[in-house]
Amino acid sequence: MPSACSSTSLSSLACLKWSVEAMAGGAIVNTGGGKDYPGKLTVFVFFACFVAATGGLIFGYDIGISGGVTSMESFLEKFFPEVYRKEKLDTSTNQYCRFDSQLLTIFTSSLYLAALVASFCASTVTRVLGRKWSMFGGGVVFLVGAVLNGAAKNVLMLILGRILLGIGVGFANQSVPVYLSEMAPARLRGMLNIGFQLMITFGILCANLINYGTAKIKGGWGWRVSLALAVVPAAIISIGSLFLPDTPNSLIERGHAEQAKKMLRRIRGTDDILDEYNDLVAASEESKLVKHPWANIMKRKYRPQLVIGILIPFFQQLTGINVIMFYAPVLFKTMGFGNDASLMSAVITGIVNLFATFISVLTVDKLGRRKLFLEGGVQMLISQSMVGILMAIKLGTSGEGHFSKAYSGFLVLFVCIYVMGFAWSWGPLGWLVPSEIFPLEIRSAGQSINVSVNMFFTFVIAQAFLTMLCHLKFALFFFFGAWVIVMTIFIALFLPETKGVPIEEMALVWKKHWFWSRFISDDDVHERNVEMGKPNSAF
Numbered sequence: 001m002p003s004a005c006s007s008t009s010l011s012s013l014a015c016l017k018w019s020v021e022a023m024a025g026g027a028i029v030n031t032g033g034g035k036d037y038p039g040k041l042t043v044f045v046f047f048a049c050f051v052a053a054t055g056g057l058i059f060g061y062d063i064g065i066s067g068g069v070t071s072m073e074s075f076l077e078k079f080f081p082e083v084y085r086k087e088k089l090d091t092s093t094n095q096y097c098r099f100d101s102q103l104l105t106i107f108t109s110s111l112y113l114a115a116l117v118a119s120f121c122a123s124t125v126t127r128v129l130g131r132k133w134s135m136f137g138g139g140v141v142f143l144v145g146a147v148l149n150g151a152a153k154n155v156l157m158l159i160l161g162r163i164l165l166g167i168g169v170g171f172a173n174q175s176v177p178v179y180l181s182e183m184a185p186a187r188l189r190g191m192l193n194i195g196f197q198l199m200i201t202f203g204i205l206c207a208n209l210i211n212y213g214t215a216k217i218k219g220g221w222g223w224r225v226s227l228a229l230a231v232v233p234a235a236i237i238s239i240g241s242l243f244l245p246d247t248p249n250s251l252i253e254r255g256h257a258e259q260a261k262k263m264l265r266r267i268r269g270t271d272d273i274l275d276e277y278n279d280l281v282a283a284s285e286e287s288k289l290v291k292h293p294w295a296n297i298m299k300r301k302y303r304p305q306l307v308i309g310i311l312i313p314f315f316q317q318l319t320g321i322n323v324i325m326f327y328a329p330v331l332f333k334t335m336g337f338g339n340d341a342s343l344m345s346a347v348i349t350g351i352v353n354l355f356a357t358f359i360s361v362l363t364v365d366k367l368g369r370r371k372l373f374l375e376g377g378v379q380m381l382i383s384q385s386m387v388g389i390l391m392a393i394k395l396g397t398s399g400e401g402h403f404s405k406a407y408s409g410f411l412v413l414f415v416c417i418y419v420m421g422f423a424w425s426w427g428p429l430g431w432l433v434p435s436e437i438f439p440l441e442i443r444s445a446g447q448s449i450n451v452s453v454n455m456f457f458t459f460v461i462a463q464a465f466l467t468m469l470c471h472l473k474f475a476l477f478f479f480f481g482a483w484v485i486v487m488t489i490f491i492a493l494f495l496p497e498t499k500g501v502p503i504e505e506m507a508l509v510w511k512k513h514w515f516w517s518r519f520i521s522d523d524d525v526h527e528r529n530v531e532m533g534k535p536n537s538a539f
């Protein structure tokens with residue numbers, strides 16, 4: 001520890017810098033993923049990434065808030081009177097089908113359709129104007145949506161607000177992960193990128209706690225507070241983004257070579273940046289040859305990135321995580337918990353989600369992406385099978401039966417073990433891996449595909465869950481478990497390790513891979529080497 005950290009006249013910057021480096025594993029070492037550029041993790045880059053990561057708050061806040069709000073009676077009575085009446089009159093004893101209502105789920109899931117469409121527009125803004133303006137735009141639109149929702153007088157205002165929130169999420173999710181992966185030094189890219197997921201989980205937890213509080217407000221306007229408070233995360237990212245520097249990759253891509261050099265020196269904390277700078281320029285030259293990113297992404301040589309960029313977000317949603325995130329209170333009610341206990345259990349899973357994400361932050365650049373994916377997959381499979389088995393034993397297929405306290409405790413325990421597994425694997429890596437595998441020329445387009453696939457399947461799960469629970473009953477957990485088996489095998493066979501590989505050198509990993517190498521011809525290798533100024537080197 002530097003003396004500054006232990007002395008009373010502490011130099012906070014030196015101390016913070018030490019802490020950051022210590023968190024990243026002491027002296028920065030090459031993790032063995034390939035080429036290594038000089039430089040260290042500077043306080044400047046740490047803060048830039050911290051501010052950018054707050055873009056995850058708006059996504060997280062929304063995930064956490066909508067489930068709770070849609071279970072508040074005053075909200076249902078005002079906007080969805082039929083659902084409210086049905087719930088009141090429903091005397092059925094089948095626990096599985098108590099909450100099956102399409103109209104209500106549309107409220108939750110409409111946002112994700114808006115986000116899906118918006119991410120395609122965000123792709124152009126991110127590429128042409130730079131990453132920070134996408135974040136700013138996303139924050140401001142989200143803010144307007146939050147005001148509309150908080151003040152909603154009718155369903156129209158509510159839905160319009162949801163659409164604006166969705167546009168905000170689409171822009172933020174498109175730009176933030178790319179920004180983080182470009183700013184970070186290769187060997188710490190995982191850690192800094194996961195800041196995004198950390199903010200998502202923090203947003204979810206805050207929303208859960210806020211719902212817990214506002215549900216108790218007398219007079220039936222608690223839901224307004226929950227919805228309106230979304231202005232807070234929106235203001236944080238809108239204002240924060242104005243202070244963000246552009247990434248060197250984006251500066252070069254937009255023709256600001258000198259600024260890019262300066263920025264690289266500043267974020268790497270060294271003057272020895274020429275090697276990295278030259279590689280960024282070469283990557284940018286190559287990207288200039290690409291006039292139509294959307295047509296190019298279809299080329300055979302990009303097939304590995306395209307397939308992985310589509311399957312990772314698809315699989316992330318098929319883990320079934322959002323069943324817990326959106327419907328935890330409903331799910332816990334189905335398991336026989338009372339109202340308060342259900343909301344409290346949702347808070348518990350929120351806390352587990354946040355803290356388990358830290359494990360990923362600390363290990364992703366040491367263990368690598370693959371190990372976390374594989375371990376998380378096995379853990380999720382075992383725990384969700386246990387939840388399915390426990391529900392089958394008590395509720396059977398009739399959906400009738402009650403849980404003792406101890407039995408419910410066991411259920412919550414396995415749900416928590418499941419959330420933990422997700423939180424250090426598919427949660428953060430679902431955003432990290434797609435943001436780091438696409439070469440510059442198709443990065444924005446690739447990230448839009450990632451966001452839109454993610455949003456589409458978030459929409460599908462949000463929309464279908466209550467009906468699926470009603471029909472599949474406890475087997476719903478085995479359904480998601482089966483998908484977890486598929487995705488874990490996919491990772492084992494088809495995902496190359498990307499830890500420590502510089503982002504503009506990522507093309508190397510495919511050529512070395514047993515399966516993907518067949519998609520990259522010798523001509524592609526030669527073409528790329530010429531672009532990178534190394535015509536005679538091999539992959």
Ligand code: BGC
Pocket residue numbers: 063197200201204316321322325353426427428430431454458
């Ligand atoms: C996923 C969300 C999920 C959240 C839970 C994110 O990575 O994209 O769909 O709700 O993790 O923490």
